[in-house]
Amino acid sequence: MKKLLLLLILSFFSIQSFAAGCPDGSEPVKSISADGTYFVFECGGSSNKIDFQIINLTDFEDSYFTDKADYASSKMINTITKNLVLIYPLGDFLSVTQNDEMDFLGSVHVSHERIIDDSQIKQTLQTVKKFLANKSCIDARGKNDLLNNIEWVLKNGFYSGLQAPLCRDVRFVMMSVSPEQRKDNNKELLRVFFHEIYHSLQNDLRNNCSGPNDLWVIEAAAEYFAKHSVSIFDNSQQDYVQSIFHWAVQNASRHGFKLEDPGVAEKGLGALRLKIEEGWLDESRILNGSLFHNCARVKEFQDNDPKIQYLKDNWFKIEKHNGTYRFNTSMTEADVKINF
Ligand SMILES: [Zn+2]
Structure with missing residues (x-):
């Protein structure tokens, strides 16, 4: 019993010190142990995690999303994808536009008050560009189109909730967070996030197989x-x-x-x-x-x-x-x- 107590105390201290930060300066990721009895903190790279890069323009802590992305990838087997996830906030609903303008993967033209500024958009596009730089499966035109589309959606305050299988193993998730999605204990926000993250981990989306269902x-x-x-x-x-x-x-x-x-x-x-x-x-x-x-x-x-x-x-x-x-x-x- 004494031994067990000592172990518990030691593990408590080790968690405390570990939780302070990772060698690379990032925050450790908290998860629940296999038997569900204690928390495990892991730094990026030390576990078998999927490659997620998250651009988070909302007020939520990054860890709010990275924890869930790590949870999702920990449930999946043999994943192959590298994923960029862009999450941005929207202000109040303005209008639904009916026109035949350029569309982005079914983005509905539901505009909201834009609450991110030009410099955030510029910074975001630079990060996306950097992510795409070494992805040789997408040609220059494809990369340009994607950047233009992202800019168009962000500048117009458009709603989005989508996953684009850019290549077999390269995926892009883009989702807006409206004021309504913050209600309901963020349940709806979580649902959309997990839905799109799951798509980004579906290996077969760009294979040559297709069927009526x-x-x-x-x-x-x-x-x-x-x-x-x-x-x-x-x-x-x-x-x-x-x-x-x-x-x-x-x-x-x-x-x-x-x-x-x-x-x-x-x-x-x-x-x-x-x-x-x-x-x-x-x-x-x-x-x-x-x-x-x-x-x-x-x-x-x-x-x-x-x-x-x-x-x-x-x-x-x-x-x-x-x-x-x-x-x-x-x-x-x-x-x-x-x-x-
Ligand atoms: Zn879907």
């Missing part, structure tokens, strides 16, 4: 990971499956039963969850990203597979029983519409 599988897996991760940081892990059911059935009743936009990520959650509950997909393959290795998502989601057809016909048949959502595949489409 790509959109919903890719989007729903990112959303599945996001819901799971938010529940962990929100200390309500038991609720993420209920959250998945909730969003799936809400979007089914609002937007229909086809696995397509609008709401494709949320609808797809229902289909992925049904595949798991039928025993046809191990949940860990979503959470560790291996569903996006070696074109598995195409091979395992073929339209001529009766199981995939079953998912498409039944993913939305969700009922609330004693306050808890569950699948009930004996429901009809009309039942789903009436219930929600």
Whole structure:
């Protein structure tokens, strides 16, 4: 017992001294030990971390985002990507512009009061340029286009939440933080962050494999990971499956039963969850990203597979029983519409 106490004290002191800073002057990253009983502090490079560079223009501490990016990458296996993540704040909502101007990866023209200044934008573009400098898989024109697009989004105070697979192993994430996203205990901010970070860790996005179910599988897996991760940081892990059911059935009743936009990520959650509950997909393959290795998502989601057809016909048949959502595949489409 004495020995244990001594060990605890020693580890307390070592954590204290280690937490003061890393040899390179950076802040150590805090994580929870494998058995969940103590915190582990690690300096960059000392652990098997993925290459994330985060440009954080918000008031949040850098560690708020780096902790979560490290958490996400620690869950994934065999990741290959180098990632640049740009997070910037927005002021109050101004307007939605309907025009055919240059668009950036589906950036919606939802403008807000701009609260970052010209020098921050200039500095950001320099950092992006530096990140791109040694990425030979992108040509000069591609790099220029990207820089112009980033400048355009930042200068206009546009909303964004996107991941661009610039190359097979080079990814760019850009997301805005609106005043609304700071509400709700930052839950929505975290959800978007984990969703986009997961995309940046999906290996297969630039491979030559493609299939008719790509959109919903890719989007729903990112959303599945996001819901799971938010529940962990929100200390309500038991609720993420209920959250998945909730969003799936809400979007089914609002937007229909086809696995397509609008709401494709949320609808797809229902289909992925049904595949798991039928025993046809191990949940860990979503959470560790291996569903996006070696074109598995195409091979395992073929339209001529009766199981995939079953998912498409039944993913939305969700009922609330004693306050808890569950699948009930004996429901009809009309039942789903009436219930929600
Ligand atoms: Zn997405």
